[in-house]
Amino acid sequence: xxxxxxxxxxxDAVTVAKALIGVRLLVDGVGGPxxxxxxxxxxxxASHSFNGPTKRNAVMFGPPxxxxxxxxxxxxxxxxxxxxxxxxxxxxxxxxxxxxxxxxMAERRGTSEERLxxxxxxxxxxxxxxxxxxxxxxLDAPPFAFQAADSEQALAIGPRIGLTKAxxxxxxxxxxxxxxxxxxxxxxVAA
DNA sequence: ATGACGATGCACT
DNA sequence: GTGCATCGTCATG
Numbered sequence: 001x002x003x004x005x006x007x008x009x010x011x012d013a014v015t016v017a018k019a020l021i022g023v024r025l026l027v028d029g030v031g032g033p034x035x036x037x038x039x040x041x042x043x044x045x046a047s048h049s050f051n052g053p054t055k056r057n058a059v060m061f062g063p064p065x066x067x068x069x070x071x072x073x074x075x076x077x078x079x080x081x082x083x084x085x086x087x088x089x090x091x092x093x094x095x096x097x098x099x100x101x102x103x104x105m106a107e108r109r110g111t112s113e114e115r116l117x118x119x120x121x122x123x124x125x126x127x128x129x130x131x132x133x134x135x136x137x138x139l140d141a142p143p144f145a146f147q148a149a150d151s152e153q154a155l156a157i158g159p160r161i162g163l164t165k166a167x168x169x170x171x172x173x174x175x176x177x178x179x180x181x182x183x184x185x186x187x188x189v190a191a
Numbered sequence: 192a193t194g195a196c197g198a199t200g201c202a203c204t
Numbered sequence: 205g206t207g208c209a210t211c212g213t214c215a216t217g
Contacts, residue, residue: 038198046198056213073199074211080198092198122199162198182199 004146009081009139010064013039013089016081017173020091022149027128028142030101032118033149035178036094038160039171042085046165049087059136060088067144069125069135076122079130081139094121094161094172097180104129120182156185 004023009016017039025031040047048070049060059068060082068080068090080090098105098117105127106112118124125131139146154176159168161183174181 040198048198051214054214070198071212073197073209075209076199078198090198094198120199160198164197 001147003140004148006065006140008065008146010084012085013041013083013091014171016083016089017091017171018155020081020093021155021173021175022151022153024099024145024147024149025093025096025128026100026145026147027130027134028101029145030104030128032097032099033175034093034096035175035180036096036182037173038092038094039089039173040080040092041089041171042087044089044166044169046160046163046167046169047087047089049090052087060090062088062136064088065139067130067134067137067139069130069132071132072122077125077131078121079125079128079134092121093124095119095174095178095180095182096124097175097178098127115179119180158185158187 017037020034020037024033048057053061059066064082064084066082068082072078079093083089096118098114105117109117109127117127156174156176157170158172159170160172
């Protein structure tokens, strides 16, 4: 298992979003291979960094390689990795395949159905116990652990989910055919 | 001080 | 497939 270097994150968000598919993400030892991400690049109207710094998004204006965690719909947490670009881009971690710490995840999620443990950004944060307390933490140090993918992944590509701005931009990436996605991709595969 | 608006998830038809 | 709870954050007055 090769830990990811900080340079991995210091690229544009689309590149990082693609490269993260298949990477194993553990938080305090709980997690598994990432199967779904979304890119939010600079000059992207849907990105939280687009309208300049605020108290919430301050970490997105710091160095790459840190976690940006925020609350959505007053109820759920979302985990992002801060990337390169100016203003910064970010990648939303949307889903992963639960392999490590299944018992802890099932307990936190209130279900033992593996399909439902991490198949969405809010679910993933609940299963991995990611909260606002993780906002601004370095990604190359505990409790986070990113481990390089073992092999090349076949990528599925599609439009991002839940947006009203730039809703057609195809910056959602996934492991083709995975059953742990938050939703199926509209159509087939691509490189 | 107040109002609009979500990078969602879940219950229900 | 559709409806909506729920509340922090930000923009505005």
